[in-house]
Amino acid sequence: MSTPLVMFLGFIAVTLGITYWASKRSAGSSAYFAAGRQIKGWQNGIAVAGDYMSAASFLGIAGIIAFQGYDGFLFSVGWLVAYLTVLLVVAEPLRNAGKYTMADVLAYRLRPRPVRAMASLSTLVVSTFYMIAQMVGAGALVALLLKSSGITFQTAVIGVGILMIVYVVFGGMLATTWVQIIKAILLMGGTFLLSILVLAHFGFHIGQFFNAIGAVTYHDAKGAVVVKDFLTPGLRYKPPYGPLDLISLGMALIFGTAGLPHILVRFYTVPDAKTARISVVWAMVLIGSFYIMTTFLGFGAATIVGPDFIKTHGGTNMSAPLLAQALAGDVFFAFISAIAFATILAVVAGLTISASTSFAHDFWTNVIHRGVERKPGEEVLVARIAAFVVGAVAISVAILLGPTANVAFLVALAFAVAASANLPVIVLSIFWKRFNTVGAVSGLSVGLLASIGLIMISPSLMAIDPPTVVGTARHLFQRPAIFPLENPGILSIPLGFIGAIVGTFLSSEPSAESKFNELLVRSNTGLGSEKAVAH
Amino acid sequence: MNAMPQPIQRNETSGTDWDRIAESSEFKDLMSTKKMFIVPAFIFFVVYYFALPALVGYAPGLMSTKVIGNVNLAYLFALSQFFVAWLIAYLYVKAAGGFDKLAKDIIEKAGKGGK
Numbered sequence: 001m002s003t004p005l006v007m008f009l010g011f012i013a014v015t016l017g018i019t020y021w022a023s024k025r026s027a028g029s030s031a032y033f034a035a036g037r038q039i040k041g042w043q044n045g046i047a048v049a050g051d052y053m054s055a056a057s058f059l060g061i062a063g064i065i066a067f068q069g070y071d072g073f074l075f076s077v078g079w080l081v082a083y084l085t086v087l088l089v090v091a092e093p094l095r096n097a098g099k100y101t102m103a104d105v106l107a108y109r110l111r112p113r114p115v116r117a118m119a120s121l122s123t124l125v126v127s128t129f130y131m132i133a134q135m136v137g138a139g140a141l142v143a144l145l146l147k148s149s150g151i152t153f154q155t156a157v158i159g160v161g162i163l164m165i166v167y168v169v170f171g172g173m174l175a176t177t178w179v180q181i182i183k184a185i186l187l188m189g190g191t192f193l194l195s196i197l198v199l200a201h202f203g204f205h206i207g208q209f210f211n212a213i214g215a216v217t218y219h220d221a222k223g224a225v226v227v228k229d230f231l232t233p234g235l236r237y238k239p240p241y242g243p244l245d246l247i248s249l250g251m252a253l254i255f256g257t258a259g260l261p262h263i264l265v266r267f268y269t270v271p272d273a274k275t276a277r278i279s280v281v282w283a284m285v286l287i288g289s290f291y292i293m294t295t296f297l298g299f300g301a302a303t304i305v306g307p308d309f310i311k312t313h314g315g316t317n318m319s320a321p322l323l324a325q326a327l328a329g330d331v332f333f334a335f336i337s338a339i340a341f342a343t344i345l346a347v348v349a350g351l352t353i354s355a356s357t358s359f360a361h362d363f364w365t366n367v368i369h370r371g372v373e374r375k376p377g378e379e380v381l382v383a384r385i386a387a388f389v390v391g392a393v394a395i396s397v398a399i400l401l402g403p404t405a406n407v408a409f410l411v412a413l414a415f416a417v418a419a420s421a422n423l424p425v426i427v428l429s430i431f432w433k434r435f436n437t438v439g440a441v442s443g444l445s446v447g448l449l450a451s452i453g454l455i456m457i458s459p460s461l462m463a464i465d466p467p468t469v470v471g472t473a474r475h476l477f478q479r480p481a482i483f484p485l486e487n488p489g490i491l492s493i494p495l496g497f498i499g500a501i502v503g504t505f506l507s508s509e510p511s512a513e514s515k516f517n518e519l520l521v522r523s524n525t526g527l528g529s530e531k532a533v534a535h
Numbered sequence: 536m537n538a539m540p541q542p543i544q545r546n547e548t549s550g551t552d553w554d555r556i557a558e559s560s561e562f563k564d565l566m567s568t569k570k571m572f573i574v575p576a577f578i579f580f581v582v583y584y585f586a587l588p589a590l591v592g593y594a595p596g597l598m599s600t601k602v603i604g605n606v607n608l609a610y611l612f613a614l615s616q617f618f619v620a621w622l623i624a625y626l627y628v629k630a631a632g633g634f635d636k637l638a639k640d641i642i643e644k645a646g647k648g649g650k
Contacts, residue, residue, distance in 0.1 A: 080617055
């Protein structure tokens with residue numbers, strides 16, 4: 001058995017043990033969906049970090065920096081700063097006024113059935129799209145890391161999919177939380193070790209490290225030797241549209257993170273709003289430290305391993321594992337690979353539980369059955385079935401698309417929908433008295449459609465590929481893009497807000513206005529908020 | 536309120552006069568105290584953050600200016616974002632301690648006279 005496989009199996013064994021332990025403590029809706037609201041602030045903070053830092057950020061960012069230098073580091077900045085929106089605007093009101101999903105807050109003063117149906121749709125779109133991107137990436141990566149053990153793309157996707165289904169179906173939010181906590185600790189530890197090793201490589205002279213970044217040597221497409229200063233901006237985002245795309249990306253991150261359903265549900269797992277606040281701060285410390293360390297991961301891979309070598313040994317996503325191998329050999333390579341695997345699992349489990357919670361709580365109980373659970377345990381049962389279905393769909397779609405599919409845009413799409421559909425209606429329902437049901441439904445619809453529509457006509461899906469690109473790796477539409485930016489946020493976020501505001505003024509809903517004070521008092525004081533379940 | 540089999544239900548707030556609380560001077564005080572911190576903090580971080588992609592995108596020459604050794608302005612500005620975000624979070628937590636006190640008074644008062 002290869003070393004990576006042993007480490008993967010070790011992680012699987014530990015997390016299955018946790019799932020077994022959690023399954024004994026997941027009876028009842030509050031226990032299953034919100035871990036009984038008994039997660040401590042620091043624990044939830046670590047879990048938020050584990051829920052958030054995906055393989056796209058661990059392997060993806062290291063790769064982008066290793067190939068495109070400084071511009072990749074800009075992703076790192078946005079991914080942390082986004083948490084200020086979560087901290088200042090969303091986390092506490094949501095915890096005070098909600099129960100299990102983001103739609104709870106909207107349903108307070110608006111007509112529950114239409115807003116929950118739309119919010120649930122938006123949640124499912126964000127979560128499943130994001131999940132498919134993660135699954136395709138996971139399959140390709142695990143297959144690459146475990147090549148020596150004979151694991152194929154299909155086996156890897158099915159394995160990751162089954163594990164996430166098991167965590168969520170049997171262990172609920174409690175198991176998901178602990179998988180995320182363990183993953184976050186492993187990820188932080190591995191990244192810290194890797195950073196120290198990079199510094200050690202340069203004799204702990206940080207100046208020498210930055211001098212090396214100033215002269216990264218590689219071969220360009222024509223085979224000519226190129227020496228570039230990787231700290232110079234503009235290697236990825238080039239004129240004429242690059243700068244605008246960069247701003248648009250920033251908008252999607254800054255306003256989208258606070259609308260990501262799998263992040264928002266984490267704030268229901270703590271006893272009160274104050275603990276939710278503390279957990280955001282813990283998350284910010286971890287997430288910020290991690291993204292600062294991407295300096296060492298990314299530029300370390302560029303200077304020590306080099307783009308030429310990475311290109312011929314698995315491509316950009318292998319930058320961090322290859323760096324580990326170059327610095328400390330095969331066992332460390334296996335360790336970093338296992339961390340990448342844990343990273344993927346923790347994120348897809350978080351996505352699965354947020355999607356299934358929204359389906360069961362918003363759509364099944366509140367839209368179809370008008371807020372009444374017909375028999376005890378029905379909501380949890382429906383959520384378990386939904387988790388299984390969501391997982392099965394994600395596995396099938398990922399296998400159909402295959403390892404080389406062009407899916408990176410799905411992550412951009414998830415953030416765009418979260419920023420353009422979810423965030424506007426959450427903010428307006430908490431802060432704007434006049435806001436009403438028509439406004440919420442039209443805001444969610446316009447934000448969702450604008451994000452999807454603009455991505456469809458963007459360079460992510462519209463481009464002319466050379467004949468060497470085949471199958472699902474090809475762009476969907478073989479023609480020049482109509483919308484020049486990869487990130488639609490700069491247009492779709494204002495459209496989402498306009499949709500919500502125009503819809504509001506087209507109708508009048510006295511009951512929504514008269515219940516504004518209740519939501520305002522609840523969300524700002526925590527009066528009458530959901531309490532932790534006493535064991 | 537739905538019929539879920541939970542050990543503890545939502546707090547009993549059916550008799551609470553939300554409008555009276557919302558109109559009370561204590562609550563208005565809480566809201567204005569919160570706004571006084573949150574609005575400027577939000578505007579500041581949004582402006583500070585978007586200055587980064589704007590300057591990097593539209594003034595790459597300026598941002599490539601070397602400051603210490605090979606470390607340029609672009610990298611230092613990006614790095615500063617982390618510390619500014621942490622600082623704002625720290626200041627917010629300090630300020631929020633005050634919000635909690637005001638909110639506690641409102642909840643206690645509602646508990647006495649609200650039902």
